[in-house]
Amino acid sequence: MNKAEIITAIADELMLTKRSVEEIINLFCDTVIxxxxxxxxxxxxxxxxxxxxxxxxxxxxxxxxxxEIVIPSGRTIVFKPSKLLKEKVQ
Known part of the structure; x- marks a missing residue:
């Protein structure tokens, strides 16, 4: 599922415009970043x-x-799924 499909699914479920849902998702992503x-x-x-x-x-x-090369140090992003998410996926 891609971003456009997520927007459509949420807009349909909540009876909102795709544009308003897209703005919310963009704001959410910007805030996380x-x-x-x-x-x-x-x-x-x-x-x-x-x-x-x-x-x-x-x-x-x-x-x-x-x-052989040296890969410099730096920061990376990690995601740890919740117990509920793990259970739902299994």
Whole structure:
């Protein structure tokens, strides 16, 4: 399911315009991005938690040349699903 399909499903379920649902989803995504960029976590009860983690510098292999390279340290985003989400998916 992509963003457009989610917008349509929500708009149909709640009898709202697709445009208003799209604005809400865009605002939600922007808020999550801004919160993560500040290093804070986003907890959605019954869904899961988004947070950033520091990754250490590590060695890797270039897929183009096969040469060993150093991958610099940096932040990455992780998602931990809630117990409810895990149960529903299984």
């Amino acid at each position: 801004e919160t993560l960029a500040k290093g804070e976590e986003v907890k959605l009860t019954g869904f899961g938690t988004f947070q950033t983690r520091e990754r250490k510098e590590r060695r890797g292999v270039s897929p183009q040349t096969g040469a």
